[in-house]
Amino acid sequence: MKKVRILVALLSTMMVLAACGNINTTQQSPSTTNKKKTQTTGQTDSGNYQGVITNGHYLTSKSRGVTNDQDANQLNLKSFENGLLNVSKKQFKPSKYVFQEGQYLSSGTVTDWLGRKSKDNPDGLNPVDNGQKDADKRNPLYLQAIEEQDYMTQNGNDLKLGGITIGIGLNSVDYYTKEKYGAQYSTKISDEQMKTQGREIAAKVLKRLRRTKGVGADTPIVIALYKQAPDDSLVGGTFFSYDVSDGNALGNWQAINQRNVVFPSAGGTSESGTSNDESNFENFKTQVQNFFPNLSGVTAQAQYQDNNLAGMNVTITTQFYSETEIISFTEYLAQVAPKYLPAGVPIDITVQSTDGVQSFLSRDAGQRKFTTHVFGSY
Template sequence: MKKFRIVAALFLTTLMLAACGNINTTQNTPSTVNKKKLQTTGQAGGDNYQGVIKNGHYQVSKSRGVTNDQDANQFNLKSFENGLLNVSKKQFKPSKYIFQEGQYLSTGTVQDWLGRESKDNPDGLNPADNGKKDPDKRNPMYLQAMEEQDYMTQDGDNLKLSGITIGLGLNSVDYYTKEQYGAQYSTKISDEQVQEQGKAIAAKVLQRLRRTKGVGKDVPVIIALYKQAPDDSLVGGTFFNYSVNDGKSIDAWKNIDQRNAVFPSAGGSASSGTSNDESNFENFKTQVQNFFPNLSGVTAQAQYQDDSLSGMNVTITTQFYSQTEVISLTQYLAQVAPKYLPSGVPIDITVQSTDGVQSFLNRDAGENKFTTHVFGSY
């Protein structure tokens, strides 16, 4: 059985805290549900959830970050977390539900479920080791990660569980060694296998969740399937199926049409449906590099939903050491980004060097101007 680790993804925790929104509260003011025990975090955006504060402390997940010890692609972690929230919003609207980090699946439980099935671990959801080492003959590890999200509604002065979302991260490539500390090998897993194994695992997870104390038989449960990107990918994976279930068995699967792209694309050839977006990005890149020659790179990750651009993350790597240079670049980006980058979608721009993040720009979907922050500028 592979070792496990708990990934302390601080930036993801911060992201989740920032994503806690409003249900009948005043902006930036925590809302009291039960004056003695429960509060909510207050508003941080109309399309985001507010979170649960219990006994003066934010309710952290009981199993956050548990994953098999092979996820070297940090983009997978962020895409998995953000994408799962978007799937949840299809069923649990932020205007009606309060977000709570997973409280029903413990670290030990998730670790057991992520392991291989064996005599010592009968709860393992990955297939038993057949003893073979050949990439095409061994039983790969299909299930890589699992995430629980709880959705609450107000019940008088208390909160009650009104929905659960479970995200299952599935490998497209399973990395392994034939001996401890030996060379790394890999088994490629086809899309058909990912889908087949994911649905089979989801059925078992739903049955087990229904037997978990406190969940109940009628609480709606979303199970979403996510295909992880390989370790060498410059983007994260994507969700491809989800199911909303009111009983003990999977009701029906719904497709999720998501894909990611990197700009500039490999070989300079954009894929179908991204050429206009990449052309706009190339114009933006050229404009910025003409005015600021000391840039090491300008790249972007674009996310598509149903063949339409849904968001973009731009990374600009500099060789700047002067604070005034960083300030000037940030000011210039705030002027040219609205002219060249796509409108109508959220865009983040991160300016960084080998020393870390230097500045950050952001624009939400319904806005025209970018907000900016230069780090270390007082």
């Protein structure tokens, strides 16, 4: 059973590992690309894309948020979307391309593609239902999500399609019920199955895109494969490979060595290459909790690229109610964070309570000091 779900706008400070960093306050003015209809947003940071505004409104995606009806891990949704941007930057540099939300795949098209192949849905990219209910005998749903991103080139007052990126979200676990409203069961999908199915699906998606009106026969198309994290995971999933095609075939898949971890880890550090980073985080956590006892928890999500720490998001849950407490705590964090947290990588720190976000600290990769903001009640 499929349904269209609209992604809830989440604070990127809480979930996005790859998009850590400060915003440059020097903003370019929006530039007009069509005197009557189209503008670009301008850039606040050279590492980010300009977007497209049409008729005074941001041009939204035609299919964003369409997924199969089983993704209970909200971290997957944000990691998928932001991770796809990072893959796109390998092929489409923000200095040369303008980002446009997907305009070629409609929500109806993506909904059909995400379904099982059947007489009623011949376009389904998931396998036919073989009628089996046992975890090891049934045909699982491999494909969970498809997202399109368009990249435009600007020539004078015109924007022209310069490339497309497609993200293919694949299940590591397929959750199902044997009867309507019944107990939940699951089928585990091996990495090898996921890779094989993902590449087969990618080849079909590429051929269908080439037949889509407005997509050129030689328009560069990037297809990236994403491993969904299980529903009970404390982190989102990661992309594990991508390919670029200028024609009708794929055959040069590039591996993406990426993983997400949580600090403190359950039962101690088991991931290779994370022990020093977790030790530094534990020292930071101890220091903070010693000075401010009214804390409900201090955790971090860290992302590793090629076994090197690429970014960290720290979440601190407090029981503060006084504005002066929050201000004092935020100022203290700005002093101790550079001493204990890993240097040389972007780090975001979110201070929150049951009432919402109270303050936010951020540091880019090339900086030592943190910028801070306390959210007031006015």
